[in-house]
Amino acid sequence: MKERLVLVGNGMAGVRTLEELLKLAPEEYDITVFGAEPYPNYNRIMLSPVLAGEKTIDEIILNDREWYESNGITLHTGDPVVEIDRINRRVVSASGMEVSYDRLLLATGSNPFIIPVPGSDLPGVIGFRDIADVDAMVEAAKTGKKAVVIGGGLLGLEAANGLMINGMDVTVVHLMDILMERQLDKPAAGMLRKSLEEKGMKFLMEAQTAEVLGEDHVTGLRFADDAQGRASVVGGRKPGTTEIEADLVVMAVGIRPAMDLAQKAGLYCERGVVVNDTMQTYDPRIYAVGECVQHRGQCYGLVAPLFEQAKVAANHLAKMGIARYEGSVTSTKLKVTGIDLFSAGEFNEEDGDETLVLQDPAQNMYKKLVVRDNRIKGAVMFGDTMDGTWYFQLLREGTDISAFRSTILFGQHDLGDAGHGDETRVAALSSDAEICGCNGVTKGDIIDAIQTKGLFTLDDVRAHTKASASCGSCTGLVEAILSSTVGEGYEAKPSKKPVCGCTEHSHDDVIRAIAEHELKDMPSVFSFLEWNTPDGCATCRPALNYYLLARWPEDYKDDAQSRFINERAHGNIQKDGTYSVVPRMFGGLCTPSDLRAIADVCDKYEVPEMKVTGGQRIDLFGVKKEDLPPLWKDLTDAGFVSGHAYGKAMRTVKTCAGKTWCRFGTQNSTGLGVKLEELTWGSWMPHKFKLAVSGCPRNCAEATIKDFGVVCVDSGYELHIGGNGGIKVRVTDLLCKVDTEEEVLEYCGAFTQMYREEAHYLERTAPWVERVGLGHIKERILEDEAERKALYERFKVGQKVAQVDPWKARAEGEAAHEFEPLKISA
Amino acid sequence: MSDWKKIAPLEDIPRLGSRVVEIEDGSIAVFRTGDDQVFAVRDACPHKNGPLSQGIVAGHTVTCPLHNWKIDLESGEALDPDEGCTNTYVAKVEEGMVYLQL
Numbered sequence: 001m002k003e004r005l006v007l008v009g010n011g012m013a014g015v016r017t018l019e020e021l022l023k024l025a026p027e028e029y030d031i032t033v034f035g036a037e038p039y040p041n042y043n044r045i046m047l048s049p050v051l052a053g054e055k056t057i058d059e060i061i062l063n064d065r066e067w068y069e070s071n072g073i074t075l076h077t078g079d080p081v082v083e084i085d086r087i088n089r090r091v092v093s094a095s096g097m098e099v100s101y102d103r104l105l106l107a108t109g110s111n112p113f114i115i116p117v118p119g120s121d122l123p124g125v126i127g128f129r130d131i132a133d134v135d136a137m138v139e140a141a142k143t144g145k146k147a148v149v150i151g152g153g154l155l156g157l158e159a160a161n162g163l164m165i166n167g168m169d170v171t172v173v174h175l176m177d178i179l180m181e182r183q184l185d186k187p188a189a190g191m192l193r194k195s196l197e198e199k200g201m202k203f204l205m206e207a208q209t210a211e212v213l214g215e216d217h218v219t220g221l222r223f224a225d226d227a228q229g230r231a232s233v234v235g236g237r238k239p240g241t242t243e244i245e246a247d248l249v250v251m252a253v254g255i256r257p258a259m260d261l262a263q264k265a266g267l268y269c270e271r272g273v274v275v276n277d278t279m280q281t282y283d284p285r286i287y288a289v290g291e292c293v294q295h296r297g298q299c300y301g302l303v304a305p306l307f308e309q310a311k312v313a314a315n316h317l318a319k320m321g322i323a324r325y326e327g328s329v330t331s332t333k334l335k336v337t338g339i340d341l342f343s344a345g346e347f348n349e350e351d352g353d354e355t356l357v358l359q360d361p362a363q364n365m366y367k368k369l370v371v372r373d374n375r376i377k378g379a380v381m382f383g384d385t386m387d388g389t390w391y392f393q394l395l396r397e398g399t400d401i402s403a404f405r406s407t408i409l410f411g412q413h414d415l416g417d418a419g420h421g422d423e424t425r426v427a428a429l430s431s432d433a434e435i436c437g438c439n440g441v442t443k444g445d446i447i448d449a450i451q452t453k454g455l456f457t458l459d460d461v462r463a464h465t466k467a468s469a470s471c472g473s474c475t476g477l478v479e480a481i482l483s484s485t486v487g488e489g490y491e492a493k494p495s496k497k498p499v500c501g502c503t504e505h506s507h508d509d510v511i512r513a514i515a516e517h518e519l520k521d522m523p524s525v526f527s528f529l530e531w532n533t534p535d536g537c538a539t540c541r542p543a544l545n546y547y548l549l550a551r552w553p554e555d556y557k558d559d560a561q562s563r564f565i566n567e568r569a570h571g572n573i574q575k576d577g578t579y580s581v582v583p584r585m586f587g588g589l590c591t592p593s594d595l596r597a598i599a600d601v602c603d604k605y606e607v608p609e610m611k612v613t614g615g616q617r618i619d620l621f622g623v624k625k626e627d628l629p630p631l632w633k634d635l636t637d638a639g640f641v642s643g644h645a646y647g648k649a650m651r652t653v654k655t656c657a658g659k660t661w662c663r664f665g666t667q668n669s670t671g672l673g674v675k676l677e678e679l680t681w682g683s684w685m686p687h688k689f690k691l692a693v694s695g696c697p698r699n700c701a702e703a704t705i706k707d708f709g710v711v712c713v714d715s716g717y718e719l720h721i722g723g724n725g726g727i728k729v730r731v732t733d734l735l736c737k738v739d740t741e742e743e744v745l746e747y748c749g750a751f752t753q754m755y756r757e758e759a760h761y762l763e764r765t766a767p768w769v770e771r772v773g774l775g776h777i778k779e780r781i782l783e784d785e786a787e788r789k790a791l792y793e794r795f796k797v798g799q800k801v802a803q804v805d806p807w808k809a810r811a812e813g814e815a816a817h818e819f820e821p822l823k824i825s826a
Numbered sequence: 827m828s829d830w831k832k833i834a835p836l837e838d839i840p841r842l843g844s845r846v847v848e849i850e851d852g853s854i855a856v857f858r859t860g861d862d863q864v865f866a867v868r869d870a871c872p873h874k875n876g877p878l879s880q881g882i883v884a885g886h887t888v889t890c891p892l893h894n895w896k897i898d899l900e901s902g903e904a905l906d907p908d909e910g911c912t913n914t915y916v917a918k919v920e921e922g923m924v925y926l927q928l
Contacts, residue, residue, distance in 0.1 A: 453907075464907045469894075535842060535860040538882035538889035538896075561842040565880040565891040573891055577877040817838060821846045822856070824928070825832045 010035025013290025
C-alpha cells in the first residue's frame with residue numbers, strides 16, 4: 001500500500017510542492033488536499049488584476065479540478081483542517097472528516113493583519129488576501145463611494161488602484177512618511193506618489209488609525225493625536241482634521257503566518273512554523289512550505305521563495321534527500337498598469353556603501369544602486385525598470401562590477417543587441433511588438449501564455465512560447481515582461497544553475513568533479529554525480545562529452561552519439577536536411593589550384609550554392625549527406641582539411657593583407673594568421689572560437705571583436721581577448737602587448753587553454769571574461785609565467801589528439817554507418 | 827496486410843543512435859536506445875520536417891536537430907509543451923536482427 005500524504009492548504013506553495021513531487025515520484029503517495037477556500041488552486045498574486053477588472057477568476061485558476069483528478073489527488077475545498085492529531089497521525093476537518101497521514105505538508109499561508117483598534121470587526125472592514133475579499137470590494141464599489149485603504153505598501157497600493165478602477169474615491173492611509181518604505185527610498189517613493197496622485201489617488205501620510213467609526217457598518221476612520229495633542233497627520237490634509245469618511249476600509253498593513261493549527265498541534269513556532277533547511281518542522285513527519293513558514297529567522301510573502309521551498313520539500317518527500325533551502329533574496333515589482341517600479345536587496349545605504357544614482361525628473365526616471373566593495377547590494381528603479389532583472393542577477397550572483405561600473409546605470413544594453421536596437425522599455429511596447437526576433441513571438445503572445453498557462457519562470461516561458469529559446473538575445477526583455485506580468489518576485493535565475501534537468505549540479509561542479517575524481521567516461525560521471533536519468537539528455541551529454549575531452553584528451557574516447565549532428569557529420573545541417581561544407585584555408589590564403597579544386601568538387605557534386613563567409617572561407621551549400629565522404633575525399637586529395645565551421649571549435653583566423661603588400665602594414669599579419677591557425681585548428685572548445693590578425697591599428701581584420709585578436713603595431717603585437725560580433729557586440733579587452741610572434745603563439749595557446757578548462761559549455765569568451773573578470777585572466781597568463789607555459793603545454797598535448805582531420809578519416813571509411821542509409825533486404 | 831521486413835543486424839545501429847531506411851514515400855528513422863530497444867518513426871519532425879534520425883537520443887526520446895523539439899519514440903508524439911505527432915512503425919529485434927513491419 002502506498003504511503004499517505006496530506007496537504008493542509010490548497011494554495012500556491014502547497015500545490016507547487018505537489019507538482020514538483022509528482023515530477024520526481026508520481027507513484028509515491030496517496031495524496032489528499034484540504035483547502036479552506038471553495039476554489040481549486042489559483043494564482044493569488046493575480047488578485048490585483050482581477051480586482052482591476054483586467055482578469056476573471058477563471059483566468060487565474062492554476063490547477064483546475066481535472067488536474068487533481070487526473071493525478072489521483074483527493075481534493076476537499078471549502079473544508080479547512082481544524083485539528084492535527086500527531087499521536088494518531090491524522091487530521092480532522094471542519095466538516096468532521098478524519099484522514100490519516102504518513103507525511104503531512106503544512107501550507108496554511110498567511111492571514112491579513114487586522115489592526116487591533118475599536119471597530120476593526122465592523123462589517124465593511126476587510127483584508128486583501130483572497131477571492132472573497134475581491135468579491136467584497138467589487139460589491140462595495142457598486143453601492144459605496146468612498147474607500148480607505150490602510151497601508152501604503154505593495155498590497156495596499158494595488159488594492160487602492162483596483163478600487164479606483166471600480167469607480168471608488170480612494171484614500172490611502174499610511175503610517176510612514178514614504179510609500180512602500182520596505183521597497184523604496186524617498187525619491188522613488190515620491191515619484192510613485194506623484195504618479196498615483198495623477199491617476200486620482202489620495203494620500204494621508206504619517207496617519208495612525210485610532211478607531212474605525214460606525215455602528216452596524218463602517219462609516220469612517222479616526223486618527224490618533226500625537227503627544228502634543230495635534231492630529232498626527234501632516235501630508236495631504238488640512239491640519240486639525242482627524243476623521244475621514246469611508247464606506248469600505250481595506251486593511252493592507254501586512255500579513256501574519258497562519259500558524260494557529262500548527263501551534264495547537266504543539267509544533268514549535270516562533271513568528272511562523274519553524275523549519276530547517278529541508279523544510280521539515282520539529283515533527284519529522286511534518287513538512288511546511290510557504291508563507292506560514294519561518295526559515296532561518298525569515299518569513300517570506302513573495303512567490304519566488306515559496307517555489308524554491310516547494311522544490312526542496314518535494315525532493316525530501318520523494319525521499320531523494322539531497323536538496324537544501326538556504327533562503328532567498330527577493331525583488332519586487334508593483335502591478336499597477338502604467339507604473340514601472342522595481343526594487344531588490346538592501347537599498348538604503350549604510351556606512352561603507354556607495355550609491356550610484358541616475359535621475360531625470362523630466363522623463364520621470366530614477367535609478368539607484370547601492371554598492372559595497374564593487375558588488376551590488378540593492379537597487380531601486382522608477383520609470384525605466386528594464387534593467388531590473390539584470391541588476392538583480394548581478395546582486396544574487398555577487399558579480400564584481402568594477403569593469404563596467406562607469407556605465408552600469410545606463411543598463412546592459414548600452415551596446416545594443418542585434419535585433420532590438422535600443423528598444424528597452426518593455427512597459428511602453430505595444431502588445432504586438434515583436435520581442436523574440438528568432439521565433440516571431442510578440443509581447444502579447446508572452447503575456448497571454450504567462451497568464452493562461454500559469455507560468456512563473458523564464459524556462460516555462462521559453463518552453464511554451466519559444467521566446468528567447470533560440471539566440472537568447474531577448475532574454476532580458478522576456479524576463480522583464482515576466483516580472484511585470486507576474487509581479488512581485490517571479491522566480492529568478494538561481495545563482496547556482498544546474499546543467500539541465502538531469503542533475504542538481506552546476507557546470508562548475510561537474511568540471512571540478514571530472515578533474516578531482518578522475519572521472520574519465522560518461523557512465524562514471526552519471527553515477528558519481530547521481531544523474532537522475534539513465535543516459536542524460538540532449539543538453540547535458542554534449543557538455544559532458546566536451547568536459548571529459550578537454551580534461552582527459554589522451555584517455556577519453558569521444559562519444560559521437562553525445563555530439564550535435566553537425567559535429568557528428570562534420571558539416572552544418574541546413575533547414576532541408578542537407579549539409580554545408582567549408583574547407584579550411586589557413587589565414588584565408590589560397591592558390592589558383594585550391595580554387596580550381598573547390599570548383600571541380602562543386603561541379604562534380606552539383607553543389608547548388610557557394611558563398612564567401614564572414615571568416616574569409618568558401619562555403620558550399622546543399623550537399624547531400626551520403627555525398628559528404630566522397631566529396632571530402634576529393635578535397636582531402638587536393639590538400640584541404642576540415643574547416644570546423646560546424647562545431648563548437650576553433651573556426652577561422654581572419655587576416656588582412658599585412659606588410660607584404662599593404663603600404664600601412666607593420667607586421668606580416670597573414671603569415672602570423674597562418675601560424676595561429678596551424679597551432680589552433682581542430683581544437684574543440686566550449687563554444688565557437690574565432691581569431692583575427694590585423695596588420696596595423698586600422699584593424700581591417702576586425703580583430704577587436706574576436707575571441708582572440710592580434711593588432712600588429714610597429715613595435716610588436718597587441719593581444720586582445722573576449723570580443724564578440726554576434727548577438728551582443730562586445731569589444732575585446734586588451735590583454736597585453738608582446739614583442740615576438742613566438743610570444744603571440746604562446747599567449748594565444750595559454751589563453752585558449754584557460755578558456756577551454758574554465759568556461760561553461762556553450763559560453764563564449766565574451767560572457768566568460770565578464771563572469772570571471774579580466775584580472776583573473778591576467779593573473780594566470782601575464783603575472784605567472786610558469787602557469788602560462790603550463791597552460792600552453794597542456795594545449796599542445798590536447799592538439800596532438802585533436803589535429804586529426806575528421807574529413808580524411810571519414811573519406812577513408814571511418815563512421816561509415818553515419819552516412820549510409822540501410823537497405824530493406826527481405 | 828503488412829509484412830516484417832529484415833533491416834539490419836542490431837549492431838549496425840549505434841547505441842543511442844539511429845540509421846535511416848529509405849522507403850518509397852520517404853525515410854524511416856530506426857533508433858536504438860540505451861537499453862537496446864529499437865524504435866522506428868517517420869524521419870520528419872512534426873514541426874518543420876527536420877530529420878529526426880540526426881537528433882540526439884536519450885531515454886526513449888529524440889531531440890530534433892533543427893529546433894530542439896523532443897519526440898517520444900514510442901508514440902511519435904512531441905513532448906510538452908510542443909504539440910504534434912509523427913508516424914511510428916512497429917519494430918522488433920529477433921536473434922540480433924532488426925525487423926520493421928511495413
